[in-house]
Amino acid sequence: MFNETGEVYVPCIHARNVSVVYGNGFKAIENVSFELNGGTICALMGINGGGKSTLFKSIMGLVKTHSGEISLSTLSVADALKKTMVAYVPQSEDIDWDFPVLVKEVVMQGRFGYMNFLRRPSKKDHEAVEAAMQRLGVDHLKDRQIGELSGGQKKRVFLARALAQKSMIILLDEPFTGVDFNTENVIMDLLQELKAAGHLILVSTHNLGNVPDYCNEVIFINRTIIDSGATEAVFNQENIKATFGGVLRQVGIPQSTLHTDDDGRQVTIFSDHEKPAVFYGDPGEGSSVVTESK
Numbered sequence: 001m002f003n004e005t006g007e008v009y010v011p012c013i014h015a016r017n018v019s020v021v022y023g024n025g026f027k028a029i030e031n032v033s034f035e036l037n038g039g040t041i042c043a044l045m046g047i048n049g050g051g052k053s054t055l056f057k058s059i060m061g062l063v064k065t066h067s068g069e070i071s072l073s074t075l076s077v078a079d080a081l082k083k084t085m086v087a088y089v090p091q092s093e094d095i096d097w098d099f100p101v102l103v104k105e106v107v108m109q110g111r112f113g114y115m116n117f118l119r120r121p122s123k124k125d126h127e128a129v130e131a132a133m134q135r136l137g138v139d140h141l142k143d144r145q146i147g148e149l150s151g152g153q154k155k156r157v158f159l160a161r162a163l164a165q166k167s168m169i170i171l172l173d174e175p176f177t178g179v180d181f182n183t184e185n186v187i188m189d190l191l192q193e194l195k196a197a198g199h200l201i202l203v204s205t206h207n208l209g210n211v212p213d214y215c216n217e218v219i220f221i222n223r224t225i226i227d228s229g230a231t232e233a234v235f236n237q238e239n240i241k242a243t244f245g246g247v248l249r250q251v252g253i254p255q256s257t258l259h260t261d262d263d264g265r266q267v268t269i270f271s272d273h274e275k276p277a278v279f280y281g282d283p284g285e286g287s288s289v290v291t292e293s294k
């Protein structure tokens with residue numbers, strides 16, 4: 001596998017017994033270990049405060065690990081970042097939207113790792129930015145201030161920045177929060193394309209219903225890893241219950257009440273952030289509560 005600078009590397013995240021302690025002494029994650037390789041979309045799942053963002057930040061070197069080690073394609077985090085090997089889309093809450101910057105400038109930030117200290121974009125940089133904006137459907141917004149955009153448009157712009165970066169490892173912190181169905185589909189199609197091209201994508205999501213559709217691996221985290229592995233092996237009621245505290249409710253709704261076409265995908269709705277409710281679009285008569293666990 002090549003990155004844009006022509007160097008060969010196999011995308012991989014390897015975390016060994018990682019713990020992070022914040023300045024106030026709070027241990028946000030403890031003994032976190034997992035290994036992920038290229039050609040993967042891995043869902044990072046956990047309750048609010050479960051340590052998902054902390055894990056992303058430790059992979060990006062934005063918080064220091066108290067103990068343990070993270071390597072990216074056999075390199076230390078610092079060396080991997082120098083080689084533009086990782087793209088990161090933070091949670092919306094972590095971004096300063098008041099900073100005066102145009103959409104095309106945000107996407108160009110994805111190219112900074114390829115530029116010298118003068119940061120003068122090359123033809124290749126402009127082409128990568130243009131292609132990424134078109135792929136995410138935001139090219140018509142390129143001269144707008146980022147702060148003026150809607151939540152879903154901002155998400156698309158930051159994904160375009162990650163795409164323009166052309167890194168083989170991509171970290172997405174809640175890309176589906178607050179986006180409409182159309183944007184969700186655009187993002188999922190893009191992730192499938194990147195996976196097919198050998199990228200490694202780690203994505204935190206509360207959207208349980210879509211996980212079996214688009215993620216081939218899952219990590220359940222609640223300060224430490226509850227379980228991780230292939231989706232068909234670990235995405236089960238027991239792990240969901242252990243992770244979300246046994247408040248998952250599954251409600252069966254006949255497919256015809258959701259839509260009239262043959263698309264049988266599940267629809268996920270959250271009652272609130274603590275009580276995720278998964279609604280399945282199964283064909284059948286009448287709506288019924290399938291399980292309710294507290």
Ligand SMILES: Nc1ncnc2c1ncn2[C@@H]1O[C@H](COP(=O)(O)OP(=O)(O)OP(=O)(O)O)[C@@H](O)[C@H]1O
Nearest residue numbers: 022024026028046047048049050051052053054055
């Ligand atoms: N800078 C900080 N200082 C102290 N504690 C922090 C800091 N940042 C996060 N925490 C704490 O660490 C824990 C994990 O937070 P984190 O943001 O990683 O959770 P999360 O799984 O991403 O949550 P959410 O789903 O709400 O985004 C929380 O209890 C949080 O209060």
